[in-house]
Amino acid sequence: MKILVTGGAGYIGSHITRQAQRQSHDVCVLDDFSTGNEWAVKDCETLRVNLLDKDLLKKCLRGRNFDGVIHLAAKSLVGESIINPYTYYENNIVGSLNLLNEMLRNDIHRIVFSSTAAIFGNPRTNIIREDHPKNPINPYGRTKLVVENFLNDLSISKKLSAVCLRYFNAAGADPDGELGEAHDPETHLIPTILNSYDRAKQPFKVFGNDYPTPDGTCIRDYVHVNDLADAHLLALQKLQNTDGFSEYNLGSSVKNSVMEVIKTCEGVTGRPLNYEIDEHRLGDPAVLVADNTKALTELGWQPVFNNLDKIIETAWNWHKRLSM
Numbered sequence: 001m002k003i004l005v006t007g008g009a010g011y012i013g014s015h016i017t018r019q020a021q022r023q024s025h026d027v028c029v030l031d032d033f034s035t036g037n038e039w040a041v042k043d044c045e046t047l048r049v050n051l052l053d054k055d056l057l058k059k060c061l062r063g064r065n066f067d068g069v070i071h072l073a074a075k076s077l078v079g080e081s082i083i084n085p086y087t088y089y090e091n092n093i094v095g096s097l098n099l100l101n102e103m104l105r106n107d108i109h110r111i112v113f114s115s116t117a118a119i120f121g122n123p124r125t126n127i128i129r130e131d132h133p134k135n136p137i138n139p140y141g142r143t144k145l146v147v148e149n150f151l152n153d154l155s156i157s158k159k160l161s162a163v164c165l166r167y168f169n170a171a172g173a174d175p176d177g178e179l180g181e182a183h184d185p186e187t188h189l190i191p192t193i194l195n196s197y198d199r200a201k202q203p204f205k206v207f208g209n210d211y212p213t214p215d216g217t218c219i220r221d222y223v224h225v226n227d228l229a230d231a232h233l234l235a236l237q238k239l240q241n242t243d244g245f246s247e248y249n250l251g252s253s254v255k256n257s258v259m260e261v262i263k264t265c266e267g268v269t270g271r272p273l274n275y276e277i278d279e280h281r282l283g284d285p286a287v288l289v290a291d292n293t294k295a296l297t298e299l300g301w302q303p304v305f306n307n308l309d310k311i312i313e314t315a316w317n318w319h320k321r322l323s324m
């Protein structure tokens with residue numbers, strides 16, 4: 001397939017691009033490199049475009065005939081979205097509208113959209129299915145839900161077909177060791193723990209150990225970034241034969257607490273972690289885990305990195321290269 005990956009220089013997008021190249025797809029990356037990295041894109045056409053730059057976008061996509069678009073380009077820091085909602089609404093919603101407009105203008109009718117568990121807001125059940133109520137509690141989550149709803153409307157009007165993939169906690173790195181997570185600032189648990197080994201005097205902060213969970217720390221669902229990549233390619237494949245709108249929750253469905261992540265990091269690195277317990281943060285649900293049954297059965301998705309050790313080993317392997 002000929003695939004356009006927006007946000008292909010970012011953490012998840014670069015892994016999708018690499019996995020697609022391994023499967024011999026023809027990939028073109030579109031990115032403004034605002035949070036993405038030049039080194040993360042290799043051996044493919046690259047369009048340096050900000051989705052808000054309508055004229056440049058129009059020029060770059062004119063006459064292009066992609067079999068589908070995987071759309072990841074977005075800002076995704078919850079805290080930043082609360083402080084600066086305008087930037088988030090503009091970048092994530094207007095940027096997506098501009099992209100969709102150019103897709104339709106060029107007869108490109110298939111899109112896989114990078115969504116998030118944040119669209120569900122405070123969970124009413126510990127295990128989240130696709131039909132869980134959608135009540136995002138921050139601007140970031142709301143921007144993603146607006147785009148999901150718009151894609152659904154476009155599919156009803158038969159303008160395009162869409163699959164929305166809602167990731168839980170993306171983690172890990174490509175086992176080849178050339179790609180991995182390198183956000184700045186880093187807010188995700190596993191890289192933050194691994195980074196804190198480089199700053200031995202500053203203890204890693206565990207936000208709360210008074211949650212109603214077996215060890216008192218939050219439970220999350222960690223899903224390997226290459227498994228996410230596989231799901232995107234399966235979703236795009238499905239769109240070659242199926243019209244309409246569909247939605248899938250992408251998680252491993254395995255529950256791991258913050259303390260379990262710390263213990264696993266200590267096991268993998270062979271080093272004790274200097275940590276302390278801090279206040280628990282408002283808005284952090286105790287448990288957030290995907291029910292991935294629909295993705296397994298309908299997409300034929302089979303996560304390979306199905307335990308935390310394997311995920312953290314790849315993240316540690318990458319971390320060592322990054323800090324060399």
Ligand SMILES: NC(=O)c1ccc[n+]([C@@H]2O[C@H](COP(=O)([O-])OP(=O)(O)OC[C@H]3O[C@@H](n4cnc5c(N)ncnc54)[C@H](O)[C@@H]3O)[C@@H](O)[C@H]2O)c1
Pocket residue numbers: 006007008009010011012013030031032033034035036037049050051052071072073074075076091095114115116117166167168169170171183
């Ligand atoms: N990392 C996670 O755990 C997670 C969880 C749920 C959903 N997501 C979603 O996955 C996607 C990728 O996340 P990530 O962690 O790889 O983030 P990232 O910041 O590493 O990647 C985003 C990429 O999009 C590009 N970009 C942003 N705005 C753009 C614009 N206007 N025009 C062109 N390019 C633009 C950035 O330069 C970057 O390369 C995002 O849409 C995010 O909301 C991520």
